[in-house]
Amino acid sequence: MEVSLEIIGQKLKERQNILILTHQNPDGDTLGSGMALYYALKQMGKRACVLCSDPFPQKFGYLFTKYQQEEIHPDLVVSVDVADTKLLGKVSGCYADQIEICIDHHISNRIEAPMRYIDAKAAATCEIIYQLIQVLGETITKEIANCLYTGIITDTGCFKFSNTTPRTHQITAALMELQCDFESINRKLFDTKTRGQIEVERTVLDSMEFYQENRIALVVVPQKLVQETKIDSADLDGIASIPRQIEGVEVGITLKERPEGGYKASVRTCLYADASAICGKLGGGGHVRAAGCAINRPLEEAKQLILDAAVQALAQ
Ligand SMILES: [Mn+2]
Known part of the structure; x- marks a missing residue:
């Protein structure tokens, strides 16, 4: 069922052990969304874990500097930027039936969850996570800003794609106010090749x-x-x-x-x-x-x- 971010925020506050699912072949948006939500949940005193069926790519290593892998027995499963349970891959796929909250911006989203928030006008799922963290009343730290910036900048191809909106720029401006490392992130993701x-x-x-x-x-x-x-x-x-x-x-x-x-x-x-x-x-x-x-x-x-x-x- 489609619900508001307020209802999703309420559910996150109620539960204690939260598992965040990202899609296989992870990109900047699924990882940025997952990690931003993770850091916000840690601030709230929750236990949380970000799961991906594939290893986290090296070039996104800076998203995980303060990540602490912990084993949790989830009482809430959230998927971010995942359009279809098929895209979860083997490891995360085990939790496909347990997804309670689905947050995404793919118009083709096919995940059936009790709580869905799909905003196809959002250039990146990170735009939605930015709004969610505000609903939660949590501070957007520099780590969180870097995660959100990463999802936005990768999914818009540096603001070049047609999904880029005035809101995309407004959110990015706010992230720059919060001192996100836009220059080094841009260089790492777009101006460096192995x-x-x-x-x-x-x-x-x-x-x-x-x-x-x-x-x-x-x-x-x-x-x-x-x-x-x-x-x-x-x-x-x-x-x-x-x-x-x-x-x-x-x-x-x-x-x-x-x-x-x-x-x-x-x-x-x-x-x-x-x-x-x-x-x-x-x-x-x-x-x-x-x-x-x-x-x-x-x-x-x-x-x-x-x-x-x-x-x-x-x-x-
Ligand atoms: Mn995306």
């Missing part, structure tokens, strides 16, 4: 394919390349934005081979095609400009399936 990232980009660029009179660009990231370069899976996210940098390309598709087989498709669109509709056809979802889906097929079939969906979206 050697492995550059190696992957070099190979991937060589294999780029074009379709539909160059309106669709597609790249494939084989698992072998990921292993050879020892690249962190979070560092692969940047690859998805490369195809749509090309003039005239409306749909950029990245097919990442998964260790367990099959492919993870990341779709980015420029001006008019709906990325979430493309991925929705294959059981995935996301946002208008950025979406994803899993395709459990060999490469040529996976390619054909996602290309067919993209061609349909271009025709609309």
Whole structure:
């Protein structure tokens, strides 16, 4: 059921051991949301834990400087930035049936929880968490500000994507007032690449394919390349934005081979095609400009399936 942030705040105050679930292949928004909520709950004297099925990526290490991993027996389970229980992955997935509070900004959210707060106008779940912490009456410390800034800056692509609103900037301004480390975070997340990232980009660029009179660009990231370069899976996210940098390309598709087989498709669109509709056809979802889906097929079939969906979206 859809509820207000006041009701969610009340529930958080009532319970003592709170488990926060983030999505697999964690990004800045799910981790920023989870950690910001964690720090606020610790201030309230709660026991809390942030769970992710994948290891926390190194580049987001600064979010966890004051995190203390503790075993808890949760009496409340909250999911943040998770659009579907399928996206929880193996570890967090064990708690899928126990989610009482679901906080998210994906319009495609499919989680059935007794308390849902879905704001598709929020550029990042971190925008919602910012409001929630205010409802809780908790201080937004520098640590919390850094977490919230991280989610906002990654989900808006440095305020470049169409999801950016005046509210996004108002919240960010407030975080800057609170001395968030915006300069070093920006440098770490956007102006620094590992050697492995550059190696992957070099190979991937060589294999780029074009379709539909160059309106669709597609790249494939084989698992072998990921292993050879020892690249962190979070560092692969940047690859998805490369195809749509090309003039005239409306749909950029990245097919990442998964260790367990099959492919993870990341779709980015420029001006008019709906990325979430493309991925929705294959059981995935996301946002208008950025979406994803899993395709459990060999490469040529996976390619054909996602290309067919993209061609349909271009025709609309
Ligand atoms: Mn998000």
